[in-house]
Amino acid sequence: MDTLTRPAIAFVNPSVGFADRRKSKPIGLAYIMAYLEKSGFPSLGFDFGDSEDDAVELAALYGLDRFDVVGFSVYNESFRAAIAMAEWIKSRRPECLIVLGGPHATAVHEHILRRYSCVDVVVRREGEEAMLDLVRGLTLSSGSGSGSDVDVEVDVEVDVDVDVEVDDRAKLTGIKGTTWRAPDGSGLLVNEDRDFVPDLDQIPFPDAEFISHSGYPDLTYYDEVQGRLKAALTICSSRSCPYNCSFCGVLTIGRKYRSREAERVVAELLHFRERHGVNYEHVYFSDANFFVSPTRALEVAEALYEADPQVTFSFGTRVNQILKAAEVLPRLKERGLRFIELGIESASEPVLERLAKHVKPEVNVAAVRLLKRLGIEISLDFIMLDPATTLPDIRANLEFLREAGFYDYVPHDHLYTALVLYEGTPIRDFYAQRFGVVFDPDDLPSPFTLFELPEVQRFSDTLRAFRKRWQDRIDGALAQGELALASMADGSDDWDFPREPHARLQLDVVSLRHAPNLFMERLLEDAEAGFPRLNEGGDEGGDKREEGGLEALLPRLGHDHVHLHDLIERTEAVAREAGFVQAPGAAAPHGRD
DSSP, X not given: OOEEEOOOEEEEEXXXXXXXXXXXXXXXXXXXXXXXXXXXXXXXXXXXXXXOSOHHHHHHHTTGGGOSEEEEEOOGGXXXXXXXXXXXXXXXXXXXXXXXXXXXHHHTHHHHHHHOTTOOEEEOSOOHHHHHHHHHHHOEETTTOOOOOOOSOOSEEOOOOSSSOTTOGGGGGGOTTEEEEOTTSSOEEEOOOOOOOSOGGGSOOOOOOEEOSSOOOOOEEEETTTTEEEEEEEEOOEEOOSOOOTTOTHHHHOOOOEEOOHHHHHHHHHHHHHHHTOOOOEEEEOOSOTTSSHHHHHHHHHHHHHHXXXXXXXXXXXXXXXXXTGGGHHHHHHTTEEEEEEEEEOSOHHHHHHTTOOOOHHHHHHHHHHHHHHTOEEEEEEOOBOTTOOHHHHHHHHHHHHHTTGGGOSSOGGGGOBOOOOTTOHHHHHHHHHHTOOOOTTOOOOTTSOOSSHHHHHHHHHHHHHIIIIIHHXXXXXXXXHHHHHHHHHTOSSXXXXXXXXXXXXXXXXXXXXXXXXXXXXXXXXXXXTSTTTTSSSOTTSHHHHHHHHHHHOOOBTTTTBOHHHHHHHHHHHHHHHTOOOOTTOOOSSSOO
8 A cells, every 4th residue: 555645636517508496416426425435536627517617617716727637527508618628628627637428428428539639538327436547547656746736635645456557547548337548549449348337335425515706505395295394305216217218318328227225215315314414304315216116115105204294205207107006105105105206298299209208198197187186296307399280289298287287387498498408318210310411419409499390499489589578577476466365374473464355365375376377378379370369569660570470479368368477466465465575586485496
């Protein structure tokens, strides 16, 4: 065993280009950081995931050129930001080893190394073991010094068991699961895939902190059954999914499903309770598919309940698994299951076929009915539009949402979703062949510009215009109205709000929940008729005509059928009179926020 100086290591989650108030820590990087820490290699984490600032300015502000190794976890949306940071680091510190990993890097690893000289190596699929081999191999002899100025511990004893010479990067190029540029310039070195980590329970809990200039909102869950707000924790209890949905990025990393033991899931909850000093009482399972094994799911639920009967939980799964394991669901509910994020995706059979869901629309309906009958809330995963969408596909979706009882469902995001063609997914290849194009591997084409049918394109453009103009206002008024109604129901305040305004507020809140759905129905009717209302009035110059047409499609709402603007203002006024005004960006009390 030799006394060695460890390299200064940073991991970066680059920006996807927009802000998200529901931002959470990048759990994939946290696992890698914890894994390295366990083996004696501390690192610093930087999370810029929701930053709208310039990537190079962020790299300079946080001194990313101080490190010997900088690893980026990249998705399609964040790739260009990662490359901009990597180029800046290399220009300042050429000897820094730049590592890319994640779904996008895995999908186009050869392309990245051919096009971008600032990237030294791509770690494909899972990153823990390959990154450990890399940093062990880069460990410098204490006499040479790293030349970095980073506040991490150094000069400790590290057991180097990788078969490489100290500080000889050429010997690292054979590490499994990595792709390199050949040292002699002869091409690329694509090493064989590394086996997946077989035992997830051997990986430490993702106990890593990130530097982020935007911070993290407290994660909560409003438990309507217990009538209180709970501190919540995200836990990943398994990896991958055995299904092959054509649009899913899990396919890029690999379909080998593995799960953790129930006792380790409970131990993680208790660990973070103590670590953060927070009594977490709801667990959001972030698994790609938590319900692959209903038996294991029940074991986890029983273990959580035994540890603390107040703990509730939620998870995501597919509709067909709900029906196959229907007998388990009542017991899961007894043990704290509050809602299921259900991958419905579409009510149109042709769309479901393109998405390789291998279910029929009636299976979606049956799964929803079962969960509603059991009183288990549904969080909706839905893809309203894809490039080949037709107006009948949209009609099928809207009829399903109405008949299945999703008119009261918030948030309304599902109404505005469009299929994203991620690199490495079969659906991207499908549309490349269908369109006769080659998508640039660096680009993520906007899903709102790929529609084949002009009527669908115009439908989408108008729907997006409605969202931009009205959705934030609807959300704000709805949040204030719901807070007022919830507080009235609590009976916790000593004031007597008149019954008639109270009843009207209830009706107005329901109307606001329905407003985007009703607008979308009217827009679809107009599209099916050739857009006569949208074509009404205004100039032929474009924007004015569209604005006037959009106005004509707005539904009249409330008990007295008023304009949407008036309904919003009235709801906000009544909420203010009741003394409940919500701060901008705060979450309404409907659970999943």
